[in-house]
Amino acid sequence: xxxxxxPLSHAGGMVVAPPSLADPAYQGLWSWVTTVDHKRIxxxxxxxxxxxxxxxxxxxxxxxxQLWQPDNTLVSxxxxxxxxxxxxxxxxxxxxxxxxxxxxxxxxxLQIGARDVAFPRLNAFSYWTFILGGIMLNLSFLLGxxxxxxxxxxxxxxxxxYSPGPGIDFWMLGLQVLGVASLAGALNFFVxxxxxxxxxxxxxxxxxxCWMSLITMILLLLAFPSITVGLLLxxxxxxxxxxxxxxxxxxxxxxxxxxxxxxxxxEVYILILPAMGIVxxxxxxxxxxxxFGYAVMVYSGIAIAFxxxxxxxxxxxxxxxxxxxxxxxxxxxxxxxxxxxxxxxNWIGTMFKGSVAFKTPMLFAVGxxxxxIIGGVTGIMHxxxxxxxxxxxxxxxxxxIHYVLIGGSIxxxxxxxxxxxxxxxxxxxxxxxxxxxxxxxxIFFNVTFMPMHWTGLLGMPRRVYTYGAELGVTTLNQISxxxxxxxxxxxxLFVVNVFTSLRYGEIASDDPWDGATLxxxxxxxxxxxxxxxxxxxxxxxxxxxxxxxxxxxxxxxEPTPLAGGPAHSTETAHTVVQTAPHDTTPSVIHFPSPSxxxxxxxxxxxxxAVGLLLSDxxxxxxxxxxxxxGLVLLIGGIYGWSYEPA
Amino acid sequence: MTHTAVPVIVDSGxxxxxxxxPLELEHPHTSTxxxxxxxxxxxxxxxxxMFFGTLIATYMVYKNRSLTGPYPREIFxxxxxxxxxxxxxxxxxxxxxxxxxxxxxxxxxLRIWLGATALLxxxxxxxxxYEFTTFYREGLTLSTNLFGSTFFTxxxxxxxxxxxxxxxxxxxxxxxxxxxxxREHSLLVEIAGLYWHFVDIVWILIFTLVxxxxx
Numbered sequence: 001x002x003x004x005x006x007p008l009s010h011a012g013g014m015v016v017a018p019p020s021l022a023d024p025a026y027q028g029l030w031s032w033v034t035t036v037d038h039k040r041i042x043x044x045x046x047x048x049x050x051x052x053x054x055x056x057x058x059x060x061x062x063x064x065x066q067l068w069q070p071d072n073t074l075v076s077x078x079x080x081x082x083x084x085x086x087x088x089x090x091x092x093x094x095x096x097x098x099x100x101x102x103x104x105x106x107x108x109x110l111q112i113g114a115r116d117v118a119f120p121r122l123n124a125f126s127y128w129t130f131i132l133g134g135i136m137l138n139l140s141f142l143l144g145x146x147x148x149x150x151x152x153x154x155x156x157x158x159x160x161x162y163s164p165g166p167g168i169d170f171w172m173l174g175l176q177v178l179g180v181a182s183l184a185g186a187l188n189f190f191v192x193x194x195x196x197x198x199x200x201x202x203x204x205x206x207x208x209x210c211w212m213s214l215i216t217m218i219l220l221l222l223a224f225p226s227i228t229v230g231l232l233l234x235x236x237x238x239x240x241x242x243x244x245x246x247x248x249x250x251x252x253x254x255x256x257x258x259x260x261x262x263x264x265x266x267e268v269y270i271l272i273l274p275a276m277g278i279v280x281x282x283x284x285x286x287x288x289x290x291x292f293g294y295a296v297m298v299y300s301g302i303a304i305a306f307x308x309x310x311x312x313x314x315x316x317x318x319x320x321x322x323x324x325x326x327x328x329x330x331x332x333x334x335x336x337x338x339x340x341x342x343x344x345x346n347w348i349g350t351m352f353k354g355s356v357a358f359k360t361p362m363l364f365a366v367g368x369x370x371x372x373i374i375g376g377v378t379g380i381m382h383x384x385x386x387x388x389x390x391x392x393x394x395x396x397x398x399x400x401i402h403y404v405l406i407g408g409s410i411x412x413x414x415x416x417x418x419x420x421x422x423x424x425x426x427x428x429x430x431x432x433x434x435x436x437x438x439x440x441x442x443i444f445f446n447v448t449f450m451p452m453h454w455t456g457l458l459g460m461p462r463r464v465y466t467y468g469a470e471l472g473v474t475t476l477n478q479i480s481x482x483x484x485x486x487x488x489x490x491x492x493l494f495v496v497n498v499f500t501s502l503r504y505g506e507i508a509s510d511d512p513w514d515g516a517t518l519x520x521x522x523x524x525x526x527x528x529x530x531x532x533x534x535x536x537x538x539x540x541x542x543x544x545x546x547x548x549x550x551x552x553x554x555x556x557x558e559p560t561p562l563a564g565g566p567a568h569s570t571e572t573a574h575t576v577v578q579t580a581p582h583d584t585t586p587s588v589i590h591f592p593s594p595s596x597x598x599x600x601x602x603x604x605x606x607x608x609a610v611g612l613l614l615s616d617x618x619x620x621x622x623x624x625x626x627x628x629x630g631l632v633l634l635i636g637g638i639y640g641w642s643y644e645p646a
Numbered sequence: 647m648t649h650t651a652v653p654v655i656v657d658s659g660x661x662x663x664x665x666x667x668p669l670e671l672e673h674p675h676t677s678t679x680x681x682x683x684x685x686x687x688x689x690x691x692x693x694x695x696m697f698f699g700t701l702i703a704t705y706m707v708y709k710n711r712s713l714t715g716p717y718p719r720e721i722f723x724x725x726x727x728x729x730x731x732x733x734x735x736x737x738x739x740x741x742x743x744x745x746x747x748x749x750x751x752x753x754x755x756l757r758i759w760l761g762a763t764a765l766l767x768x769x770x771x772x773x774x775x776y777e778f779t780t781f782y783r784e785g786l787t788l789s790t791n792l793f794g795s796t797f798f799t800x801x802x803x804x805x806x807x808x809x810x811x812x813x814x815x816x817x818x819x820x821x822x823x824x825x826x827x828x829r830e831h832s833l834l835v836e837i838a839g840l841y842w843h844f845v846d847i848v849w850i851l852i853f854t855l856v857x858x859x860x861x
Binding site: 118119183186187188191194195196197221222223224225226228230232233236242243249250251639642 | 676677678680682685686689690692693694696697699700701704707708711712713788789791792794795796799817
C-alpha cells in the first residue's frame, strides 16, 4: 500500500483541544454514556445485540427441549407462550435489527468517507432508547409475566379482556420505545448517506452496503408509522377504553392484522437488505472481481423495497379476504422473487471465474446464498394461497422463516463480523475457529430446521406447547432439538473466538483482505476522526481504484492521502486543525463534544412508558405522575440538547 | 457537557494556524447542497405522512360503523370548525412572513410574525379544546363508540402536533428576544416552517375527510 498518505505533519497540520476518546481520563463508564462517536456507538449496539441474541437463543433452546418428546412438561403452556413470543420479539427487534445497526454505525461513515454520522447526538439517543426499550421488554419476565400473544400480537387476544396481565403492556410499550429508536436511527442514516458522501462519491459509485442500508432506512421511515399507530390504538384500547379492536363495540380485529403486516412485511426486508448488502461487499473482495451487475443490484434492491409495501396480505390468506385480494397479493409476492433471484444470480456471477478465496467471511457469505435460496423457494411455495392454507401456522412456516432469518440474515451478519472485525478491533478473528464455527453452524442449522419442513407438512401446528405421540413427529422433533443444541455449540465457538481474538488475535493490518472500499484505506482500528483528509472518489470500489487502477481499466488515479503517519499520534484529537499542502487557510475538523442529553431524553421516554406499566400494580395515578416526570426529562433534555454547543 | 478547548500543539510546524478560525461552519458542505437538518425534517415529514395516513385510514375504515350514537352529523358544527380551520390556514401565511422577515434580517418583524403564528396556533388549539369539551358534554367520549375513538384519536394527534409546533415557535421567539436568532440562522425558522405547513396541510385533509364529506 504505497498510496497511504503524505504524513499529516508535512501538511503543517496541528492538533488542538482534548478531551478525546483515547485520553486515559476519558475511558470510564461515563465516557460510554456520553459518547457520540459512531464507532463507539456501533460497538455498543454490537455488544448489546449480542447479549440479546444469546438471550433469545436460550429461549429457543428451552422451546426445543420442551418439544423433545410428546406431552413433555418441562415448561407450562403459559410459559411456552411467553417463550416463543419473547424469542421472536427479541431476535427481530433486539438482535438482528441492532446487529445491522452495529454495521450501519461503524461502517457507513467509513465507506462514504465521512468523519461521523450527520447527527452524532441523535445517534446516541437512538442507542439509549433502544437499550432502555430492550431492557423494559425483558423485565417483564421478572415483573408479572412476559408477553404471551406472539410477536405479531394479534388483536383481540391482546385486549384487556383476554390479556388482563401486564405482559402485553410491556410488549406494546417496549415496541413503541424501540420504534422511536428505529425512527431516529433511520432519519440519521438516511441523511448521512444522502448528504455526507465524500467528493466524487456519486450514488452509482456508492458501496452496495450503503445502498442497501439507504433502502432499509427508507423502509424503516415509511413502514414503522403503521405499527406505531397500531400499537397506539392498542394502548388506547387497553388504558383508555377505546373500541378499536373491541368486537362488541363494532371494532374489527382484522384492522390490527393490516396495520401490523403493512409494517411487518417491509420489516422482513429491513432484516434482509442489510444482510444482502454485507454479502455484496464480501463476495467481490474474496472473488477478486468487482460486483457483477452493480447497477442491477441497486435497482433490484429498490424494486424489493417498492414491492415490499404491496405484499403484506400474504400473511393473511387464512383470514379469507376474498379471491381478488388473495390473487393480487399472491401475484405481487411471487413478483418479489424476481429481483431477489436477480441478486442471487449476480452473486454467483461475481464468483464465476473469480479467484475465490474461502476465508471465513466468504464461507459465511456463500452459506448465506445457499440457505437463503432454500428459504426463498419455500417462500414462493406459500405465496400461493391454496398451498399456504395447508402450510399456514405449521412448522413448515417456522422452517421457512428460520431459513430466511438465520440462514439469511444471521449468517450474513456473522460474515460481516468476520469481515470487519479486524477493522473494528485491530485484530484478526481466528481462522481455524472460524472455519469450525462455520461448518458446525451450517450443519446444525440444517439439522435443526430441515426436519421442520416435514414436521409441518405432517400437520404439527406451531406455537403449541406440545404434541401427541400419534402425530408421528417425535423423531423429527428430536432431530431438531439435537440440531438446536449443536447450533448453540456453534454460537459458543463464535463467542470464544471473539473473546480470545480480542486479546490474543493476530494483529490486523490496515487492509487485511485487500478490500475494495474506503474503510480499508485507514488504520485498524480507525482514529477518532476516521480520515485525516477526506478522500476524493474517482470510481466504484474506490479503494481498489486507488490501489489497482489498471485492474479496473481506469486511468491512473492520484490517491488522496488519507490517514496514516502522524495521524496515528493524533488519535487523541478532539479537534484537528489541518492545512492542505497547497492551501494556506486552515480548515477545521470539528467534533461534537460528548453529551449526556441524548441519554436524558431516552430516560424521559422510558419514564413515561414505565408509568403506564406500573399502573397495574400501583394504581392509575402512576400514569400522570410518571408522564409528567418523563415529559420534564424529555423536554429538559431537548432544550439542553438544543442549547448545548454542538 | 462542554469542554473548554485547551490548545495543545502537537506538531508546531510554522506559526500555529489561526485559532480564531470559526469552530463551526453554519452551512457545512453537503453532498446535495441541502443542510442536514433540513433534509432530516423532510425525511421526518415523509414518515409523519405515513403516520397520519394510517390514522386517517383507520378513521375511514370505521366510518359509519358505530353501533351507538352520538353520530358525526348530530354533533359536528361545521361552520364553527371552518372558522378554526381558517385560523390555522392563516397561520401558514404568517409563518411565510416570518421566514421572509428573517431572511431580510428584520428581527422585530420576525418576532411579530412568529408570535402571530404561535398565537393563531393557540387559537386553533383553544377552538379544539372547546369542541372536545362540547362533544364530551353531548355524550361523546373516547369509549362511547367507534366514532368517538377514531375521531378523538385522529384529531387529538393532530392537535398534539400543533401543540408541539406552538412550543417550538414560542422557543424561537424567546431565542430571538435573547438576541440569538439572526439572519444567518434563517434555516432554523425555515425548518420550523416546514413542520408547521405540514401540520396545516394535514388539517386540510382531516377537515375535508372528517367534517365536510357527508356520511
